[in-house]
Amino acid sequence: MPKLGMEPIRRSALIKATIAEIGHVGTLEVTVSRIAKRAGMSSALAHHYFGSKEAMFLAAMRHVLTLYGAEVRGALAAADSPEGRARAVIRASFSASSFRREVISAWLNFYVLAQTQPQARRLLSVYQRRIVSNLCHALRPQLGARAGEAAQTIAAMIDGAYLHAVLGLEAPDGAEMAQRVESYLDLTLKIGAPA
Amino acid sequence: MPKLGMEPIRRSALIKATIAEIGHVGTLEVTVSRIAKRAGMSSALAHHYFGSKEAMFLAAMRHVLTLYGAEVRGALAAADSPEGRARAVIRASFSASSFRREVISAWLNFYVLAQTQPQARRLLSVYQRRIVSNLCHALRPQLGARAGEAAQTIAAMIDGAYLHAVLGLEAPDGAEMAQRVESYLDLTLKIGAPA
Amino acid sequence: MPKLGMEPIRRSALIKATIAEIGHVGTLEVTVSRIAKRAGMSSALAHHYFGSKEAMFLAAMRHVLTLYGAEVRGALAAADSPEGRARAVIRASFSASSFRREVISAWLNFYVLAQTQPQARRLLSVYQRRIVSNLCHALRPQLGARAGEAAQTIAAMIDGAYLHAVLGLEAPDGAEMAQRVESYLDLTLKIGAPA
Amino acid sequence: MPKLGMEPIRRSALIKATIAEIGHVGTLEVTVSRIAKRAGMSSALAHHYFGSKEAMFLAAMRHVLTLYGAEVRGALAAADSPEGRARAVIRASFSASSFRREVISAWLNFYVLAQTQPQARRLLSVYQRRIVSNLCHALRPQLGARAGEAAQTIAAMIDGAYLHAVLGLEAPDGAEMAQRVESYLDLTLKIGAPA
């Protein structure tokens, strides 16, 4: 039953299947056939829509990053103070939709990809910088010149939590992780505040 | 003229070549042939000594972890105070021999492997715990009950720094990273101390 | 608004595109999609009109042969003596419209096809024979019984020139080739004439 | 039974199988698997020894050209006069070992390949030039300045005969073809000599 306008539907299904499959296998050593099967179509069709496995990976990356970006943006919009904005970024990073085994595995593998795929590196760098920038602005009012380093540190802690989560046997606990990072934030603000 | 005692030499050469190749390619998608060639022997011989590609990966992991462990142990031995021990762990983590592009790439890929390879997971977990434990003990005198969380945080920051380094274009700067983590330590101790 | 009478237009466009594509790629390893795209339509439509790739090739062959046949016929009509008719065939074979890289490549590939495709072989044989027959008749008055062999020789020289042209780096020079063949004709006639 | 020194044996078997398969299929659209099977080995081994299908084609070309070159050289060595040398080249071109359906098909396809494969083009050009050069030298004593054109013509006739043979239904008759070309030679010499 070939209808018109299948493209966006197929692409979307493939992107989701790609992430799921990477999460399932834990590696980028995933076959186009399996992804396609998971998405309910032939591998030929997957190639028809994306042209190559690599392109599918990049599309999947963009998807993950976009979702994460949306999560952050949403949380930022709901915040009502600079400090609240910093906390919003942290919590968004550990939200239930992002801090899941499957997505974590995808992130990890995107870092692997970023080592050799220039576009992947660029995508990841851009997001990385955006997060740091958000944090930096949020912390500036209270920390002034020290905001930059604190932002970097928080970003590193978030990444570290993701990496750490890979080793955990149970489902990763986003709340706890967010709590940990916020503790650091508390500490930093307490010291930085005196001014 | 088959020389005696070739085995340890061959194994060692293969392990180093494995790490180098992973670092070079950036992935576990590395071929036994390339590794063997890098180590100056045939792929058949590599199989003879390790039995399988997977076994080579595990051996390479053990090697990296052992080196890192030795570095930490050495630094700890030279420390003369609990706080000094904490700083020793941090500095060892960013030492020139560990915080290099190649080794960082290997670490990253070992995390990938750990997702599906039980032994790899165990190895990484053990080391992870050992580091946290070291930090915990070192911080206990000054932080008491809060030592655990601080240790976890520091460990996460170290991991995060590794992950971050993957995206950097220049050679990773261990000194700067160590400095950053130590800043957190300073902060924590300053607050925690008064108790 | 499906236009009426589209069929001949489409078919013609596809045939031209087929020749162009074969000329471009240099091979029969040409895809229906590319041909269709070159002709400004979908590959499905190409199949609709020709049924198969093979049928398109045959149609393209017929087209090339027909054009060539027309060229020869035209030249023959303008000739005013048997000898002139022989020269007409030769010149038509190297006319600017036939002796072009693209068409030469098509010819070459049609020979390849003729090895296995009975219809292709038949088409090519028929044309081959027609040329020889034309030459034979044209030479008979002066060469008598030797006309047959001379005709065969000239036909072979023409084919050989086509094959030769494949290796040339510059655009093939039809005039020069025609000249070469005519030199042979001169020679033959000079000797054959005395009778 | 893996022995040492298999390489030359395998390569040779593959080269022969490549030519045979091209002759059989009539096209370069031949699969490595079938060639390998014909040569009694796996396709993987074929790739091991040649690296790629293209490389196999080139090796097969070199083989055919080398055989032909040897044939020509042998015939030249046995000739005892310039004119005899010219006849030697012609006869060698139509010798039973070269002027066989299978080899003719290979030649034809090499011309196809030469259109796009620079190395193939070079190989073919070199041989082409060598033949013309041989003929030219052989004819110079009797034809002087006209030797060049005659040589070109003979070369074209030889190529044309090959192309023509593709269409024949019976086994190609080398003797007849050689005869035909030699007739031209006779003619040319008769006219050229008086000078």
Added chain:
DNA sequence: AATGAATGAGGATTCATTCAT
């Protein structure tokens, strides 16, 4: 008439692994 959708079949190439020497 025209096309996007869809796929089965196939093909080049790679690779871990085994084996005989």
Added chain:
DNA sequence: GATGAATGAATCCTCATTCAT
């Protein structure tokens, strides 16, 4: 101990062709 030889299994990708609209 050491290696060239050898392959089966897999994987990405392409393409002619069909089909429903």
